Amino acid sequence: MTELLDQKYRDQLSTYIGKECHFRLLYKISRDGCSNTAFHQKCDSQGPTVTVLYNTNNTIYGGYLSKSWISNDSYINDPNAFLFRLHYNGSSNPLKFPVSSAIYAGYGHSSYGPIFGSGHDINTFSGTINKSGNYFSLNGGLNMGIAYNLNGQNAASVANSSLQVTDLEVYQVKDGPDPNKSAAKVGDSVLLDKPWRKFPEFNMETLQQLKEAVVDYEPESETNVTAANILLIGQIGAGKSSFFNSVNSIFRGKITSKARSGSFEHSLTTVFRKYTIKDHNSGQNLKIRLCDTRGFEEDFKIDAQEIAYILDGNMPDRYQFNPSAPFTTETFGFIRNPRLGDKIHCVAFVVDGSTIDVIPENILKQLKELQGRINQRNIPQVVYMTKMDKVCPNVDEDAANMFYSSGVRDAIDKMSDIMGLPRGYIMPIKNYESETGLEPHIDILILKALKQTTDFADDNMEDQMDKMAAEKRREEKD
Template identity: 50%
Template sequence: MGGQRSGDELLVVGVSLTGKRQLVLANGKNGNRVLGSQSSFALNGEEHLGSNYDRCVFNEEKNFKLELQQSDDESLSGGDFNVRDLEVYLVKEWKIPAKSVATAQPWREVPLWNSPSLLSLQDYVSKYHPIEDTSVTNVNILLLGEVGAGKSSFFNTINSIFRGEITSRACAGSSKHSLTTTLRKYRVRDPSSGQYLNLRLCDMRGLEESEGVKTQDIALVLDGNIPEHYQFNPASHATPKSPGFKRDPELQDKVHTVAFVIDASTINVINTAVIHQMKEIQSLIIERGIPQVIYLTKLDKICTDIDNDVKQIFMSSACKQAVDTVADVIGVPRSHVFPVKNYEKESRLHTPIDILALSALRQTLVFADDYLED
């Protein structure tokens, strides 16, 4: 049998109707609770009846064997689903997505979820040019974050929007260690003009406790020393002797904005070592005067309302709390935190998802111009 209590984070599985004379319930909010032998507890899980061996028979060699007896609901459970004698032998963690309480007012200005709004954002991004007083023709946006946070998926989302269909140029998915092992500077082509956008989304090895990218390598990426397709080595950082190392990088080679990509469902359990490395990276970013933003992903995992309708994202109290939390943890203004929804389970494009991604990218380009102007 198994039981699940809505809203709690503990799942009781596999119970026996014989044995203990008192019932211990594991409850994620109230701790352990004991019911006496005279009490009963109505299970809300499922009942799976099998067979039991309950008769011992001796053969001619005076060795015994267990004879199989079939049991039914009536004989085993007394005809109802109320447990009077129960033994809990396994308790597993079970995270149940909370149904977020809608805020009375949107916690941020809500965009127009329609085609004209989407076309306006696409037009801005497709016609974007870095400020003319520099030699930069393409701004470099570096995507940084934990393994599995959605860095490669964000690029795939942007690429899909301009291609007009779901694409998967960058390798994305779930893995213990980073699927991206080299520095990639992805460009996006606009089919309507046949030209590439004047930006590059730079993807690299994810942050993790043991097999992640070295902070020294990130410093070299920021400064434009490391070439595209450089293979990161978790055991050692790049040096001037590394293949393709640029000793005198130009402004065009450097990073112009950093976007931390963070999984909203793991904010409270981010590894301490990863948080420490993020702080080290932030020090490098601030020293260089590079703007930083946060793309907050996987909000549909913390709020069922968003999972059902992405347009509810700015009415979700769970989303607002996630934005507030990540802004405090990472140390950036809340206005620099952009909730996004990457294409993951979808098989076709959706206007609200496109609007969220392009809104985040548009503001990132504005910040890149701020950096170039300084």
């Protein structure tokens, strides 16, 4: 959910407009870019709109037009227009300011953003404005009280005389109740007014930063490790192989299917793989390997000792699993003296978030038994919660709604209790399954999860290096 406008202020604006209505976000400068072109492309000819500015003084103000925005260098005649203040210096303090010169209610010009009044009462910006730190310094002006009746207020008391904004949004105003209000509650999942977890903004800047962070990642040089090994473990159909395919797609720039994936009765993964990922822009392999192994099955118990050999770096890449002949120290290819670079540096449990209430008891038992072996080795663990679009229809509509969904939050809480892991270690994501092209919001969730996992892998490598150094000192002392 990228909208900043709280429900109470939507209700307040509906009261000012004089009828029941709901709001659909058309334009947001932190998401779409602060430019005259983007504004008019998204907002012209859309009917009634509300423009909302959020300035750095924690003040919220703006204007309403009942007529469409235009780009033909002319004023918009609108007797129903008004300016408003909703929040002032951190406190709720709504006021409405009616138009006094209706023929100058708005001004539509292709070179400018939203403009209200002659003079102009609110002139937001012209051209393109780049973000400076955590705000946009808009280049328009505030000359309030020209075409609108401020009832004794002024630009300072309405807007702190400030066009330094953290965001600007334009909403389309539609008649009647919000149809998504009743539809939002599916399986006790509703959208909350505020996110339940702090998360970067869902915009192209965040996506680029995360991609660069993952591309630039490499283990500390003193470890002599060429790539972090992340082991994906989970029940069949949860999305282990799909997660690799999703990451690979992001860095190939198109949807790919290198690893076999899908929903079948038995695990499609029959070979232990240490997958590498190539960034198609640089042509370089990432310093991350996603290790895929057999999925848990209800009627087939996974060999815990085989997993132990994987954790310890004894199993070679491309080993073919054989249920009738488990991997042992005598198996061809067994790595007898694994280096730190052969071992697993972080384990990611991949769990279908839509089925956590019905995970079979024997699957949970296998997970806990395996977790015991991981804990013995002090290997960090995370959980990738997949298929969250099935938990909340609003996440299916837009992955940016993830941290506003009560259903997703509740699923995280349940998984935290099951696994005994902090909630911050449980990362809700959406794999590419039905999509035919890349979507930035899905990419951001996946990349953020991957970045946090590499941070944990680094912690593990550092711990292993300290352990080896301590053992070496003891040997020298003896």
